[in-house]
Amino acid sequence: MKNKPDDRRDNVDRIQYNIDKTILNCELADEMIAKTDDSKMKQTLEEKNERREEALEAMRKEIKDEALDKEKGYK
Structure with a gap:
């Protein structure tokens, strides 16, 4: 059985979706x-919102890293 290759093309979009949903949950x-x-x-x-804020910080850092990696991949 072969492993699937790591497809990271949609990581930025996926992370942005998660950020948007987390912000919505905070607001609700x-x-x-x-x-x-x-x-x-x-x-x-x-308490949940505090954890969500921490998660948002991590996701924002991750999306920056992914965007940089994506940019490097196109060059």
């Missing part, structure tokens, strides 16, 4: 935080 969580009176729910959503 912020809306829920504003609407709910449940302090436990607020805390849970705030």
Whole structure:
């Protein structure tokens, strides 16, 4: 059985999609935080958003790296 070659052509698009979805989830969580009176729910959503912000930082770094690699590949 042969392994599939590493196809990285769509990595930038895939990462950008994930960034967009993560931002949307943060915004939706912020809306829920504003609407709910449940302090436990607020805390849970705030903690999730903190983790999402950390993930966003990592994804933004990764997309820069992928974009540079993609640019080098075209030259």
